[in-house]
Amino acid sequence: MVLHIRLLGRPRAEVDGRPVPGPRGRKTWALLAVLLLADQPSSRRSLANLLFPEADDPLGALRWTLSQLRGAVRGHVTIGGDPVVIDVGPSCRVDVTELLSDQPGGYDGEAAGLGPPERLLDGADGIAGADFDLWLTAARHHLDTARGERLRLLANQALVSAKPSRAIAAAVRAVAVEPHEVASRATLVSSLVVAGDHPAALAQLRDWSTWIRQELRIDRLMGDKRGEDGDDPPPPPPDPDTMSRIEAGQAAMAAGAVPGGLEHLRDAVRLAARRDDDQLHATALVALGGGLVHAVAAHATEGIQALREGARLAQRAGSHRLVAEALRDLAYVENTSGRVEPTRRLLSSAAAAAGHDAHAMSSVRAVEGMFLADRGEHRRALRALRDSAQLAESAGHMRQAAWSISIASRSLLLQQELDTAAEYAEQGVRIAAEERWTAMLPWMEAILAELDLADGKVDQADRRLRRAWSLSLVLGDWCWQGMTARGLGLVAFARGDLPEALRWLDEAVRRAAEDLDRYAWIHAWVQEAVCRVTVAARLPRAVADVTRLANLAARSDQPEFTARAQRHHLALQTPSTPGATRRVRLPANP
Secondary structure, three states: OOEEEEOEOOOEEEEOOEEEOOOOOHHHHHHHHHHHHOOOOEOHHHHHHHHOOOOOOHHHHHHHHHHHHHHHHOOOEEEEOOOEEEEEOOOEEEHHHHHHOOOOOOOHHHHOOOOOOOOEOOOOOOOOOHHHHHHHHHHHHHHHHHHHHHHHHHHHHHHHOOOHHHHHHHHHHHHHHOOOOHHHHHHHHHHHHHOOOHHHHHHHHHHHHHHHHHHHOHHHHHOOOOOHHHOOOOOOOOOHHHHHHHHHHHHHHHOOOHHHHHHHHHHHHHHHHOOOOHHHHHHHHHHHHHHHHHHHOOOOHHHHHHHHHHHHHHHHHOOHHHHHHHHHHHHHHHHHOOOHHHHHHHHHHHHHHHOOOHHHHHHHHHHHHHHHHHOOOHHHHHHHHHHHHHHHHHOOOHHHHHHHHHHHHHHHHHOOOHHHHHHHHHHHHHHHHHOOOHHHHHHHHHHHHHHHHHOOOHHHHHHHHHHHHHHHHHHOOHHHHHHHHHHHHHHHHHOOOHHHHHHHHHHHHHHHOOHHHOOHHHHHHHHHHHHHHHHHOOOOOHHHHHHHHHHHHHHOOOHHHHHHHHHHHHHHHOOOOOOHHHOOOOOOOO
């Protein structure tokens, strides 16, 4: 007896095509889907937060739901542990895992090329809060991509077997699933040509051409007011008033004029909401959300909500690039909080949405590199960041290239590859200056100042940091203020001025710990500098400072800073030598 679990469409269980009792409750089915589609086992805490955010006892609700699920699939599927591991036995088949499998012969419903395309967990929208809705949107997109690939493969196999009608049926389904996928359109046209239906093939080409012209706004750029063959003009391009506000807002924020930029972006969202255009509305929301979480406050509720709603509308509009951008920025937010599993999940979904789009994938790989670097996995981070920079350059996305290069320079600095780090940092600053990306300069100047300090160029580091400090105050960016104040504290310590060093470092901690704009890595980086100074100076507060660093590193899952805290702790156990408290030379990075 083989149990068939169907998660596409309304969730159900079958044996030999006959319905049988399955898990009870939409959240039980949702939990099964989350476990089956996860890239790696999820902790109970993350599952509870995803599915039961409003429960008085989320972990208790999860335990009860797991118990219900185990009972429904006992003998076919085993589930347990923390993180929760799911193992599907040979007596069970699951439609979504067969769809995603590379093994031939799986997913019989799609292989037949028949029946309507079904969404994952139909009816599950809104059952568990915004985070689950976002997961569901990304998972559906991932499955649609896999379904499109299967259907195109089926169509091509049918063409090889001289079965054009079967090829057409599969290609039509592929276009319905992914209307913006070029390969699906091409397969349909090829199938119609092979079948001898040239008028239908030409009609598809005409429709496709019209869609491309609308997407790229070619008619507007060329001044052509007519549609194809002189017929009625195509639908108007996205509202120019809304688009101009988005462009003005993004340009203003890049130049450091954050309040004015946000005003333009909020106006764009209001204008877009009045039009029946999901893609336009999503574009405005993603631009506003990205501006808020990157330039103002990573954890601002307004920015997070805008990104979530933007992702939902972009998915509905079939705009894969916008979906990828929104998910990438949400992953960035989770990473700044030090939440590892949600970051991994969002990055995986963003990569699936980006597909072969170099522009979108360059940004996804950049946040992946940042995430890996924050965990201390610098070799893997550098591979991701170099890949990001190359993709960005190929797509003409030079600001992204500068950002990725600057994060790579940070990893090289921490790996003590100082010459290469300096080359990367200087290249990042050069590109940012050429792009007039003022908002990123404090970060890049702070990295260059670290390299100056490592090279003994204290005065040069001081000049860089004072420029960066002034600019970070103008920008109102708490993260950049924390970074530059940290550097100024280390400059003062290198000059032998301990009171001034502590004043700057305590100010750095205060700004880096700002709740709305806290980036866990910068917070730990600042606290580690405090430890370097107080441990080297043998101050009574050093023990508390090291303990604070260890706790911060543990909470945000940053093993690199955990190791540094341990080394500082060992240094405190070593008897001091005469004159140790009067040292003025900056200690090397531990």
